[in-house]
Amino acid sequence: MEKQRIYITRSLDEAVIAPYANLFEIRMWEKEEEPVPREILLEEVKNADGLFCMLSDKIDDELLQHSSNLKVVSNLAVGYDNIDLDAAKKHGVIATNTPDVLTETTADLGFALLMATARRIVEANQYIKTNQWQNWAPYLLAGSDIHHKTIGIVGMGRIGEAIARRAKGFDMNILYHNRSRKPVAEKDLQATYVSFEQLIGEADFIVSVVPFTPETSKIFNEAAFEKMKQTAIFINISRGATVDEDALVEALRTNKIKAAGLDVFEVEPITNEHPLMQLDNAVCIPHIGSASEETRTEMIQLCMDNIAGVLNGTGAKTAIQ
Numbered sequence: 014m015e016k017q018r019i020y021i022t023r024s025l026d027e028a029v030i031a032p033y034a035n036l037f038e039i040r041m042w043e044k045e046e047e048p049v050p051r052e053i054l055l056e057e058v059k060n061a062d063g064l065f066c067m068l069s070d071k072i073d074d075e076l077l078q079h080s081s082n083l084k085v086v087s088n089l090a091v092g093y094d095n096i097d098l099d100a101a102k103k104h105g106v107i108a109t110n111t112p113d114v115l116t117e118t119t120a121d122l123g124f125a126l127l128m129a130t131a132r133r134i135v136e137a138n139q140y141i142k143t144n145q146w147q148n149w150a151p152y153l154l155a156g157s158d159i160h161h162k163t164i165g166i167v168g169m170g171r172i173g174e175a176i177a178r179r180a181k182g183f184d185m186n187i188l189y190h191n192r193s194r195k196p197v198a199e200k201d202l203q204a205t206y207v208s209f210e211q212l213i214g215e216a217d218f219i220v221s222v223v224p225f226t227p228e229t230s231k232i233f234n235e236a237a238f239e240k241m242k243q244t245a246i247f248i249n250i251s252r253g254a255t256v257d258e259d260a261l262v263e264a265l266r267t268n269k270i271k272a273a274g275l276d277v278f279e280v281e282p283i284t285n286e287h288p289l290m291q292l293d294n295a296v297c298i299p300h301i302g303s304a305s306e307e308t309r310t311e312m313i314q315l316c317m318d319n320i321a322g323v324l325n326g327t328g329a330k331t332a333i334q
């Protein structure tokens with residue numbers, strides 16, 4: 014019997030893929046750091062039974078129309094704003110993502126970004142390496158305290174809760190806003206549910222972990238930054254499109270808020286010409302929330318398991334719909 018075909022849109026470690034290579038015919042885009050060009054993807058998907066994709070691949074009606082055998086699209090991310098779920102449903106294609114395996118790693122990074130931004134770690138590193146440390150001064154690179162401050166978590170899903178657990182360890186007061194109340198976070202972590210407006214007005218650290226949807230598009234806009242404290246620090250580990258970047262640049266430039274730590278941007282990759290890159294009070298990193306070696310390996314395995322499950326009839330482990 015002919016093997017079913019899987020197309021993978023990035024070059025991945027052969028060792029992780031090897032266990033599946035006996036069962037399926039696997040083709041892979043050859044580059045690790047460049048997305049597969051759209052025309053090649055449209056061609057490849059024609060014969061694929063399973064597609065292993067990532068955020069840089071747009072899975073829409075046009076692409077799904079090109080496929081006659083496709084049964085599953087497996088996204089290497091927990092977020093799936095790159096996939097048109099209605100189109101997938103229409104074409105009878107199961108969409109899967111990678112929840113749970115990346116929760117703690119992404120929360121670690123969120124907290125690392127918060128700490129780096131509050132305590133000016135990146136500036137301090139630059140300062141010492143460019144030989145500026147000639148003297149000690151009482152307020153040299155003085156940042157903001159983290160312990161006992163108020164953190165406001167926007168989006169209290171799995172990652173939001175994992176951030177709240179870390180915040181509790183720092184004796185922080187925890188506010189959250191979410192579509193629905195989270196009794197466990199309220200009981201176990203003493204997180205207080207508040208409106209979005211109250212959260213952005215009262216929190217010292219505002220952390221966005223909210224998925225990107227039409228409702229969350231640019232929720233962090235001029236009006237939102239206006240309501241924040243002048244000492245507020247904004248952290249975004251969700252999606253860049255939840256933020257009006259022009260408004261954020263303005264708020265940082267005019268010190269309406271103190272600083273921002275950003276793992277995600279409206280257009281990725283962002284270039285060093287972007288005004289955010291000129292600001293000392295913006296710590297910017299290239300969408301590495303879940304990028305630990307251990308977690309990326311688990312994510313890739315889960316993606317492969319999801320495809321294998323659908324293709325061999327046992328079902329996906331983590332289907333989105």
Ligand code: 8YV
Binds near residue numbers: 068300304
């Ligand atoms: C992805 C992410 O791993 O899971 C998500 O939603 O944003 C990251 O963890 C990364 O974008 C690669 O697709």
